Amino acid sequence: DAGVTQSPTHLIKTRGQQVTLRCSPKSGHDTVSWYQQALGQGPQFIFQYYEEEERQRGNFPDRFSGHQFPNYSSELNVNALLLGDSALYLCASSLVGVVGNTIYFGEGSWLTVV
């Protein structure tokens, strides 16, 4: 049973560039959430996708956008990268409609903006 997989694991981008991170949810899960975790901090909710639509968004600018595909996989796009976007980006999957459902996390993508 495959867990949540993310790619790439590490990447370095230059300020102003754009980046795309990818996530495949745990088998059987239909909901994908994205989190940003700065060094020494807890994960911050970016947004959640279900049925290919963004259904809730955290306090992040429009430079952060996403997409969910029919197979439930998801992408996170960040435009006009800033140095402050350097962080671990975590994807989490869950199953909608399950009360108190457990969120399963991937290993994350480390983004460094120089």
Add this chain to the structure above:
Amino acid sequence: SQQGEEDPQALSIQEGENATMNCSYKTSINNLQWYRQNSGRGLVHLILIRSNEREKHSGRLRVTLDTSKKSSSLLITASRAADTASYFCATDPGGFKTIFGAGTRLFVKA
């Protein structure tokens, strides 16, 4: 801003000792979860406690929840060096997002 705040920020103990971490939150919740994160890796779910529960056990883990005080504690008994990690509480206040605290960094010395 984050809903949960863990206390202490860092904790260093000897192997075999118990480790207690606390979490406070601000709004009413449906449930509270604890997660563990090894350095630079993904988060691993440890235990979930619902708002109508007061205590829950899982192996060497014991979680309590006091909704009147908006607080929770995680106790790890007989700690091991392999328990060295960051521990986060996460709340589900309604809606679709889960809110994490800043975490407690636990270091268990062998």
